Amino acid sequence: MTPRANGSRAEEQRQRILTAAVGVFSRRGYRATSMNDVAAGVGLSKPTLYHYVATKQDLLVQVYERVLDESLASARAIVAAAADPLEAVRGLIVDRVAYTCEHRDLLKICFEEESELPPELAEPILARRRAYEAVVLEAVEAQVAASGADLGMATKVYVNTCLGAANWVYKWFDRTGALTPRELGEQVARVQLAMLAG
Structure with a gap:
């Protein structure tokens, strides 16, 4: 061999x-x-x-790395392929909701077990998370600049609100329900993008 x-x-x-x-x-x-x-x-x-x-801790770190690396690669691809900033933000929200619905077991660990990571292991993971959030923030800022939209809040607060709503679906998404993960993502995006249209 x-x-x-x-x-x-x-x-x-x-x-x-x-x-x-x-x-x-x-x-x-x-x-x-x-x-x-x-x-x-x-x-x-x-x-x-x-x-x-x-160690068991190594496995936990690998879970975070997998989720964040996949999310970051997908986010960068979505922004690169988007025709305009609004389409980029829409794609990012839809993707975040769909990924969360499709990987609920992974996301449950990420959201509920973070305190188990010691600081020296948590920092590289937080750096990955910040890189992902920066992609979303840049897309939103580009759309605000292009449309003149008034969010009524700091751009970072808007981004955190969007990501919070998208991530929380791991708690309540019903695989047997009427909506697919992507259809749910489209609905969530429609609501959140109303403020960005300008």
């Missing part, structure tokens, strides 16, 4: 472990979950699990 094949298989196993950890963390909570629980969730022995991941 080639080294590349070995590397690919190891990465596949790490992704399986992370997926199992997300499921267990989401159901039981981070603090109540043991590495034995994660090992059982992925069907590995505990010694084999430790071959791929050093």
Whole structure:
């Protein structure tokens, strides 16, 4: 077997472990979950699990990194492809709502387990979050400049309000309901964009 094949298989196993950890963390909570629980969730022995991941905390960090890296890449792509700033903001809101609905277990961990991260691990994650928020803020500022819209609040407050509404759907979105994640995103965006039209 080639080294590349070995590397690919190891990465596949790490992704399986992370997926199992997300499921267990989401159901039981981070603090109540043991590495034995994660090992059982992925069907590995505990010694084999430790071959791929050093600590439970490492798994929690990987959850945050995955969500924020995916979100940042998607946000940058949406802005780059948008015909104008308003379309960029609309796309960002729709995407945030849809992603949150489609990855509720991941987002539940991110929103409810942040206090479990020590400062030295939290800071790089916060830097990723700030980078994502900066993309949204720049798009909103571009739309305000283009339209002359009066938000009646600081632009950053508006952005935090939009993201707060989009993120909170992890608490109440009903997969069996009438709306798909993207349809819900379109409705949320329609309400939030009314202030930006100018």
